[in-house]
Amino acid sequence: MADRASNELPVLIVGSGNTGLALAQGLRKAGIQCTVFEKEALQARERDWNMGLHWGAPVLKSLMPDESWARIQSIQVDSHVPTKDEDTLSFVQGDTGETMVAFTFGPFYRLRRSKLRDLLAQELDIQYNKRLSDITYADDRRSVTAHFDDGTSATGRMLVGADGARSTTRQCLLGPDHGAINRIPYAATFVQRQFSTEQALFLRKFHPLFLASAHPGNHFAFFGMQDAADLDNPSSWTFFFYISWPSSLDEQDATADWTDAQRLAQQKEFAKTFCDPWKSAYEWTPDDAPVWYMGLTDWDPGLDGHRWDNHGGLVTMVGDAVHPMTYQRGQGLNHSVTDAGKLRDAIIKIREGGVQKDIITAFEEEMIARGGGEVRDGTANTMLLHDWEKVQQSPFFTKGMKKNE
Template identity: 70%
Template sequence: MVLQLCAVVPSGLSSLQTLNMANERDGDHTINSRADELPVLIIGSGSTGLALAQGLRKASVKCVVFEKHTPAIGERDWTMGCHWGAPVLKSLMPDDWWSRLQNVHADPHVAPKELDTLTFVQGDNGKTIAAFPVPKFYRLRRSKLRELLSQELDIRYEKRLANVTFAEDETSVTAHFSDGTTTTGSMLVGADGARSTTRQCLLAPQLGSVNRIPYCATFVEGKFSKEQALYLRSFHPLYLATAHPENLFGFFATQAVEDPEDPTSWTFKFYISWQSSLDEQEATAHWTDAQRLAQQKEFAKKFCDPWKSAYEWMPDDTPVWYMGMTEWDPGVEGHRWNNHNGLITLVGDAAHPMTCQRGQGLNHSLTDAGQVRDALVKIRDGADRKQVITEYEDGMIERTGGEVRDCTKNTSLLHDWEKVKQSLFYAKGMTKNH
């Protein structure tokens, strides 16, 4: 029996016919279908998928990465905190690449401090609520990290996953793409983000879709005059967090320093988040960028600097990025997927999308990538595939399920002024929790 997971099957293509073919053709690439020569298929070329692919390349395990978008040009960018996950990232990258990570940093001209401090201030008056020590805190630009990790990999773009099927003898898995092409591999790893198609293939949309929660944020990015940029960055060279007595939360970060001698080249990214019911999110779904920014500017009038001034100085036609917050807990009953004898699994946001206020997502995702790399090396060396992949999933679900729940609770507490000091962010900053 050939098992078909997703409802969408490429038109004119039988899953059974596909799996009975001696070879699989994907564009101009022909991949031999012998099980011992098949590559690992990685769905998604975000930071997690690319880090895993580099780890497999380093371990001489053949893999192919599939990305639904075209090679990114002018993609939306943001920075990510890499702290306790940094050693895993180093282990996945070629040994001589670690020195390049400095070029990925928000400010590539200044090395991360051995011990930095993340300051948490009261939003209306700027008084320090708490100051957290953060050792070797890498604030990485997502676009630059992906650019680095994409090198020397087999990445196939404009490949949107539509369906997954398995061979009758459970020795291979086939990915079907919306353009009608297929590729067969020894295993498939879903690294396709919070709204993972792979996860929905495994669990169906009812169980596999992200859970929306009643909190929102609108992100704003911009450059400023020399005097303005110097003033804004004087609060902290990289990042600053705030909670406001009117149940608002905010973050301010240096996004990119192109020229350290030219403050007008510096890019900042900041947001204010708030509690917003799902009904309110639906009612404002049609809002324009101008409306989103106007709402943020009204919030910012109640804030101290740098938020107050930064929002005042932003032109009213500035593009913004609005986000209704979501999560998905892999530890919830009914969320455990069938890995089909170890042929398919999930990593990163595909397995455990969580809220962002504690900066844990990238670190857990890199941990997943390192553990799956280790699992695939064991399988190559003769270990039982189902046992090894199931052990990875058991540990990952215990580790990240708790983190998802903690992060969602943390988000709720950070937007309730009377309970801010009960939050994990207040108690532990960004340090490892599990």
């Protein structure tokens, strides 16, 4: 009776990012009750960006309802550009625009983060304004309870931390030191901007979706679409671009209070030695335009001291909560939805009578090996992309978007 009672409890998912929502949809599809808890308010406005989905696409499709996956084209940065079976990405030299390498892969989806979240949130039980503060476990090890800052709690058969790179779940499991995000000496400032029709058409001619470059000044840069809802009105298109650079932790701390204007002025100075589209895009961006800045971070689940106790399979983590990685090779979303798919499969095995501790531990070991390897590869990639003498050794240059084997 105790096993039956615990199996009737929901799976508790902490975090309503794309990973947590994809997992919740997969569980819903499998007939497994779950509840998602989100620390922000329902109408909270977060920064939006776009993400590459490629080798992880079949897993995401398996998690989503068929009618939702049928809408995947509508949530791309430009829904009017059909997803190709194969597409070619050119990696250019930042000062000359010459192609350094080009690789073909596909299918490749460039998805708006906000639109993917909205699509994945459909028909789910999501509770907002629920900030996790503690996790406790029943004495009989058959249930787990999430405690929230507002004094409420929820009990389930399992708790899954899908609460992002600065995961509270991870800190609950490992403490503030081992669970803290790791800062690395690189930074980027991001711009999202609309331009005149003539300017927009000029900027977009370099690639309809995105372009990447390495610069001899030890900079990496990205330029692409963020939103092209109105095909016939280029002045309504939003472009998304940034230049990243080596930045010591001391520099990051010293500039922590910089204004948007200071951040943008720094980017504009970098861009003076870049080719188009970066050169013109920054010149045409007003000095008072809003931007956002980010020091790069990672967290390697394979490091000593980073293996958490899953308390008999009652608690685990997925996505950026367990393997936050740098973004220059576009692997994060693919690994995160793979986590969600594999955990969905694991929970189904438990429902069918498998031993929860053994199944969840096996799930975690595969995820730690796969995701941890990508974290290390991603950080090495970031370092090499910002070192002109070694850029051709970078995984981005040698592997493109291919999955690590």
